[in-house]
Structures are given as C-alpha cells and as structure tokens.
Amino acid sequence: MSPVITGLVFMALLLAFDATEDSAPVCHILGTPELPLLSREGELAIGGAFSIHSKLAQTLLSFTEKPKRLTCSSVNLREFRYAQTMIFAIEEINKRHFLLPNISLGYRIYDNCASTLSSMRVAMALMNGDDWTEGNPCSAQSAVHAIIGESESSSTIVLSRTTGPFRIPVISHSATCECLSSREEHPSFFRTIASDIYQSQALAQLVKHFGWTWVGAVNSDSEYGNSGMAIFLSAAEEEGVCVEYTEKFSRAEPDKLLKVVEVIRKSTAVVIVAFMAHVEMNNLLEQLTLNNITGRQFIGVEAWITADSLVTPTSFSVLGGSLGFAVPNANISGLEEFLTKGFWETKFKCVTEAVPCKENQDLILLKNSYNDVAELRMSSNIYKAVYAIAHALHSILKCSSNQGCDKTVKLMPWQVVESLKKVNVTINNEAQVWFDSTGAALAQYEVLNWQRGPDGSVHFKPVGYYDESLPLGQKFALDTKAIMWPEGRTKLPVSVCSESCRPGTHKVLQKGKPICCYDCLPCAEGEISNTTDSNGCYRCPEEYWSNQNRDTCILKSVEYLSFTEVMGVVLVFFTLLGVLLTLIAATLFLINKNTPLVKANNSELSFLLLFSLTLCFLCSLTFMGRPSEWSCMLRHTAFGITFVLCMSCVLGKTVVVLMAFRASLPGSNVMKWFGPTQQRLSVLFFTLIQVMICLLWLIFKPPFPFKNMNHYKEKIILECALGSPVAFWSVLSYIGLLAALCFVLAFLARKLPDHFNEAKFITFSMLIFCAVWITFIPAYASSPGKFTVAVEIFAILASSYGILLCIFAPKCFIIVLKPELNTKKHLMGKP
Secondary structure, eight states, X not given: OOHHHHHHHHHHHHHHHOOOTTSOOBOOOOSOOOOOSEEEOOSEEEEEEEOSEEEEOOXXXXXXXXXXXXXXXXXXXXXXXXXXXXHHXXXXXXXOSSSSTTOOEEEEEEEOTTOHHHHHHHHHHXXXXXXXXXXXXXXXXXXXXXXXXXXXXXXXXHHHHHHGGGTOOEEESSOOOGGGGOTTTOTTEEESSOOHXXXXXXXXXXXXXXXXXXXXXXXXXXXXXHHHHHHXXXXXXXXXXXXXXXXXXXXXXXXXXXXXXXHHHHOOOOEEEEEOOHHHHHHHHHHHHHTTOOOOEEEEOTTTTTOXXXXXXXXXXXXXXXXXXXXXXXXXXXXXXXXXHHHHHHHHSOOTTSHHHHTTHHHHTOOOTTTOTTOOSHHHHHHHHHHHHHHHHHHHTTOBTTTBOOTTSOOOHHHHHHHHHTOEEEETTTEEEEOOTTSOOOOEEEEEEEEEOTTSOEEEXXXXXXXXXXXXXXXXXXXXXXXXXXXXXXXXXXXXXXXXXXXTEEEEEOTTSOTTOEEEEEOOTTEEOOXXXXXXXXXXXXXXEEOTTSSSEEEOEEEOOOSSSHHHHHHHHHHHHHHHHHHHHHHHHHHTTTSHHHHHTOHHHHHHHHHHHHHHHHHGGGGSSSOOHHHHHHHHHHHHHHHHHHHHHHHXXXXXXXXXXXXXXXXXXXXXXXXXXXXXXHHHHHHHHHXXXXXXXXXXXXXXXXXXOSSOSSEEEEEEEOSOHXXXXXXXXXXXXXXXXXXXXXXXXXXXXXXXXXXXXXXXXXXXXXXXXXXXXXXXXXXXXXXXXXXXXXXXXXXXXXXXXIIIHHHHHHHHHOGGGOSHHHHTTOO
C-alpha cells in the first residue's frame, strides 16, 4: 500500500476512534466530509461506489495541512448507468411487498473518479456517513449495511481492505481479480461475477482452439491485470502456447504505453491477448490508431470487450474482429424507461411528462452508452447484487408477507455477511443468485466477436460460450463460421512462431527459443509420424516399413526368386535347355548304343550319368518360388543327392578308364574286380552315404522357411534357413571330395594312348566343376537376398553344363556329324 493511502487510513482510524478515558468517544473532523453524489434516505441503506467520472485532478499531499476536496472530470456514462441500475433495483424492491415489506431501502452512491486514492475516502465516507459534527460521539453503526462496488479490481481491493476489519459486506459487479478470492484477506467480500482464474484459463483454451501458438500479451499494471495475466501465462504454457512478449502499463504511464505500442509494431505474433481495464484499453487503442497498427487479432476480457466507449469511427480498424469473454447478457424489465427518465431529469432539469421533454421526443429515443439496454451485462450483476443484499436483510429481520419485518432486530455488519453466504434465490424467474466459498458467482461467459452490421454500426455478436457448470468436454463451444476476422478477412488468421510440421516430420527445438519455435526434420527410414507437429517419430513394427512420405507404416516388400521375374525366367530357360540337351544326348546314345563309341564309354554308366544330370538340372527349379517347409527340405537334399549320384557315375567312368588300360597289359585280370556289378555297387554306395547325411539333416535339424529382416531394412527376404549349417557344409564337402577324387584320377589318366581318351574330357569337366564350386562359396556368402539363391542355381547349372558338354558333346559331335570316326579302328588309334 502506498504512503498516501497508509496516511489516509491512519487519519481515518484516528477520526473514528479518538477517545479519552474520562469521556465518551468523539469524532474530530480533519477535513471536509465526503458527500454522496446520489442519495436517498431509508430505514436501511446500501452504499455504492462507481467511477462516474474517469479522471481525477491529482493533488500533492504534504501532510502538513488538511487535504482539499478532490475534483473530478470526464463523465463516464457507462458507470453512471451502473449507479442508476442500482437505484432502479432499490426502488423496485421498495415498490414491491414480498421483499422487506415494511422496510424502506435507501442508498448512498459515491463517485471514486477511477482513483484508488479517492476509493479510500469513499470507503471512509460510506462507513461513517456525512453528518460528522465536532464533538459528537462516534457511532458504532456503519452508515450503510452493505456496499456495492467497485468496477475495477484495484479500487475494490482498497474498498474491501478498508471495510473488511469492520465486517461490512462489499459486493462487486465486475472486480474479477483472483486475489479477492482469499477469505483471510477479504472476509466480507462478495461478487456477482466469477474470478479471473476461469476467464484466464478460458482465454488459453480459446487461443489453443484456433491453433494460435505464438501470441503477444499486454495487461494493465494493476492487481487485476497482473493477476489475470499471470494465470493466463500459466494456463497457456500448459496448453502449449508460447508468448512472444508480455508488456504492461498503467493509465498514468504514457511513456510505457509508447514502448508497448513499439513492441506490438515490431512483433511477429498476429494475436494479442489484452488483459486490461477499459481505461487502459482505450489508451492503447488511441495509440494504435495514431500509429496505424492494424490487422492484429485482439483477444479481450470482460472489462473491455463490450465497452461502448471503445466504439469510435476509427476504432474498428484496430479492434474489428476482436474475440473475448463477457458475462452473459440479461433483460431487466423497465430499466430502459427508468434510465431515459433519469437521464433527462438530470441533464435538462425536466420531467419526461412535461412539455419541454416532449418537444425533444426524438432525442429521448436516442441510444447511447448510457441508456442502451442491449448490453446489460455488468448492469445485470449490479441488479443481482442489490437483490442479494435485500434477501440477506430479509432473512435477518425475519420478514414475512403477513407480519412484515422485525424492526427491533439490531443489524450488525457481520450478520449481513453470514446471511449473504447463504443466499440462493432466483430473481424474476430468470437469474439465479448465489455465492461459492470464495464469495464469487458461477463462471459463465459468452464469447463475443466485434462485427460491423449492415448499417455500419458495431455489434458484439455472441459466437460461443464457456460454462464452468457443464460437464468436462461441454464447457467450451464456438461457432467458428459465425466469426468475422480482422480487416474483414474470412480466413482464420495464423499466428505461429514456426509453421506446423506435416506428418512425416518431427519438431526439433531451435536453440535458445521457446518451444513453439522449431525446425521440421524428416523422420528417419523405418520411422513415421502420422500427426501434425509431432514431437518425435516412432519406429514401425518389425514387418513394416515407412512409406516415401514417412507418414504411414506399410508392409515391407517380400523378396524371393520368383518364376515370373526376369532373372527367374532366364534361369528357368537355361534349366530347361540343360534338360533338353541331356535328353538329346541320351536319345543319341540310345539310338547308337551298339556303335563302338557308345560301347567304349560304358553305356550303362553313361545313361545313369545322363539321368543324374537331368535330375541336377531339374533340382535347380526347387530353389525358385516362395519358400515353403517342403521346398526348403527338398531343395538342399535333392541337390546333394543328385550331385553325388552324378559324381559317383563320373568317378565310376574314371576308374573304368584306368582299369581298362591296366587290363590291356599282358597278364592283367584287374577288370574282374571292377565289372558292371561292382560299378553299380560303387555308385550305390557313394550315393547312400549322401542319402544318410541328408536323412540325419532332415530328422534332427531340417531347413525351414525364414523371413530375413536383417539384411535389408526396407524389405523381407524369404529364404530357406539351413537349419544345421554343419549338415549343409557336410553335403557340399562330400560332393567336393568326390569331385576332387574324380579330378585327380582323370588327371592321372589323361595321357593314356587311346585316340579318343575319355579321361581328358572328365578332367576338363571336373576342372570346371571344381572351379565353379570354389568360386561359389564366397559368392554365396556375400550375395544378398534372392541373389544368394541365384548364385546357387548358377553353380548347379554351370557345373551340370560343364559335365554335359565336356563329357558328352564330343561324342554327340562324332555321332551326328562325323559318323565315319565312330569305328573301333579309330578309337584304338590304328591307321
């Protein structure tokens, strides 16, 4: 509290309680008593404090002489209407008989000139009255039984703190500061309006509803503005709304106001939350208009959003399209006629029934900020306050319609306070009046929009509501289509520090800036964000992958060597070609089985070798197509067995060549140990070993279909897992062992004296076979996905073609193109 106010309180207390031990307390006049601006005598009195003038002539208080009477200027018709509404309600109660039937209500209404300094003097006047006479005893009874006022929170705080120790009830119609909710500091304070805690939270929800995450904030430098803005800033932070700047000024600080205007000019935030009293808002509006700062979206509060004084020919360019909260409108029957009558009687010193007033009938019907009852919002709160006090008094005096009120009851201020806490009545079957534990009314607001009507006038159009009494999720509603935006725009203004991050990206905060300022970075591969302004990306499930836009998880593409793709078609072609060539060779051999060439090459092993080659070519087909449990088991075992059968036949042919050479030597009978029966048994024996390996493989740990998701992140490779790598490499090793043995034996027999040496062709075929499978091992280990299968098929086909072409192509060439060479004489190399 300022020194000036402290001094006045001290003087007032001296004035009220100065006494001596030997005499009754007396009051001493330290200055000219404050007289009410409007008053009427009654058995019970209600006080009123309104800013009927909006400017106070400041005087320097020296505390060395009696302070002079304060002088005011600039009539505020809005506040004068409030005072007249109070009078109207009191007179209405006096005329009716159901409330305080035999009691007359009076009133004492003071003008505080929109000054906290004057509010202190008004408070003292309301408590002590104006009939002070030097030497008279101080009355223990307050001059009024309750006080209505004031309009601004700062002045109301002064009034409540001054009257609080005496338990004189104060009911405000528009003081919304949350600081007044403290019952410890303001034990006798009530209000017919809700605390700003609800309005501030509703403001944050309103801003968030439209996606405005980057706003400016300006407030009155007073208890009302500072408290309300603090709650809004906290609620805005919870809603994820960032504030670019927070500025404040008071009506007595023109330099700060100019600074605020400059901040607004340079800001990037389109939306401005103005938590201000209508006087400060009017000052700000004047400067914004002078500086031609337009196009901002103002968000207002009940203190100024319906203030008629702000509506000027130029103000709409700045405040047009403003949105804000206001207390619900009401209809008070008979108030318009009363206001008009009172205005003309006061202004022109006439009565409306007299002739002079009738001559100005058109002027009487004129609407202005005083008698326009289209906006009875705060006036309705005053009306409720008067009726609340009347019902409290009615209850204390035990009034009844038959017996009237008990006038012998001595009314004490604290009794009125306690009775007000219990008030719960409905006025004129419309408005309900009751107070919560903090002395406030229920939080109910209309959302208003400044719009220009067809006739050019400004209207405060309701476009939504906020009702704290409704269930969660229904408290706040807006009709967005009915809103008119600043400068007549039909599109919702955008007020963000950074543009929204589209799905597929995520927010990364900019260093040193608020959370609403960020960069949008795309999600990594395999991660998505499917909401706007996502704080992060999340990884797709195992079998899914992110699409190109990184906003949806899609099934990974499945890869396997298909019969229909180009690579599959090529491999199938060469497979079938190999089968065809093998069948052609077998057919030629079958047709020419009695010729020397066929007989000399062990026709039985040759046919068995051609059969095994056919199987080798065909087994490559088992590696193609979508892997299944059966195909995985078949492909490796069929490959292993057929190739061992093939190698066994080649090995048999190689041994036959060597044995045949030795048998041709004098005295040798080695061929009896390696005749047709032994040859068949050797092939069967070598093949059975591979069959046993494969059976053990299939029994204990068989191959199985497997989804390989490790090699490629964006696709699934369908392949056959080996099951037992040891078994797989055992199969290959056994084939390699037989191939190596064939190669060695064939290499040793390569220089035998036959003109047509079979060992040479076997050597070349084994050389190709070994070269293919030696290069296969690193290629198999390094090839990704379906190329692993393709490499394996290629190795099968290449080695099969090597055996077919090296061993059978020369013979088929002679049979078809050089039949003259197909003679025993030529085979023996004889001239």
